[in-house]
Amino acid sequence: MISSHEAAVHRLVVSADIRGSGRLDQHAKLLSRRAMYEVFEAAFDAIGVPIGQVHVEDRGDGVLAALGPAVPPAALVGVWLEEVHQGLREHNRGRLEPLRLRIAMHSGPVSDDGRGLVGRTVDLTCRLCDSEPAREVLAADETIGLVFVVSDVLYRTVVAEGGRFVEPECYAPYPVHFKETDETAWFHVPRRTRPPLPERGRSRQDGDGDADGDGDGDGRAADRPTGARRSGERRSGARRTGARSDGARSVAPTPAKYSITVHGSNQIVDGAEVHGNITGVSLTRDEDGDAERGGGDG
Structure with a gap:
């Protein structure tokens, strides 16, 4: 466990969130949370890290976790991820309301002030998990139970090196722009050669809607000033054209x-x-x- 009030230590941080939790009733929420914890605990056991040795913070419809520097990151992006994938498949078999997760990882300095994890590493991990591209991957295909996101530095230093159950060739880069975050993240869906990411420039980032309808978008729509326009739209003063009855195109002044x-x-x-x-x-x-x-x- 991470002790309280320690100096910043380099750790691997994991952020996970249940898709569509905002639409679930109380009973379904409890079932989803229980299943998520069971899947994660089994996955940590599979890499020889009992859940009691992992710092875990409950986030209602997700978790934030940090692992000590002795745990090899390759085990998390390989065997651990495979175990989570298989656990979700087993849990979801025959269910009308399958458990679907967004999971993000990043590594860097992390502190614990006695109330929880603190640091830019934590901020970036959570924002990658909550990013619009990650949401849109799940929204694009109902058969996908898990989308996995890693930071650029974690991809280059860990994923790209390969290993057991690690598939670097099946990851795809995509920009994430949200609040102070300007990061090229890497997205992956187990058993898929490429994740179904949106076309460049068409992701509804920076608070423009909740792609998967969670209703837990952290107030992102409120982050945009009133009257702000979507990226790619022309500002006022642009010339507009339209069709006239004689077939010619008219140009508005x-x-x-x-x-x-x-x-x-x-x-x-x-x-x-x-x-x-x-x-x-x-x-x-x-x-x-x-x-x-x-x-x-x-």
Whole structure:
């Protein structure tokens, strides 16, 4: 076990989350949690690490775990992962509500302040587990019971070296952009040559929805400012085209430019949506219909 108030020590961190837990009733939640713990305990036993030697924090619909530096990471990305995969298959056989998991791993300095694990290593592991690409892999194929995500450094230093039940050629890189995270992570689905990741640029990251409908997206939609647009959409002022009745394509005029001064905090000026005090805005048109910039008090 990790002792309280210790200095940061290099450890392997595991974050796991049950897909769709927000839709389960109380009885189903209890069954899912029990099954998850049973699968993990059996997997740790398979690599010779009793669950009592693992620091485990319950997260309601998931767990956060850390292993001591004496445990070889290759055992986790190999035998341990295979045991989790087989345990899920056994548990889910014939069930209408199968247990499906997102699991992420990363290694680095970790501290324990007596209340739990602390450090950037923990932050990144949890965000990889909760990332939109990981959610979308499970959403893309209902037959997938497990998506596994590792950080770039863990892939390069551990997974890429191979080993028993380690399949580096079956991992695929994909960018994860969320909060302070800007990481190329590696995704894997056991027994698949490639995980069904979304097309580049089409993942609903940065709070744009909950891909798997968990209802446990950690308030990500609230992280986006009001009026923010999805990546790839054109900002206001872009020229737009459309079809005319005579078959020709019409071009909408570019909106007129104008002067604007914004005072106060929390301002968003996008598509005529403004919060806060505004001075110095006026827009007039001449007789020919052309926009002219008018004066104001700014």
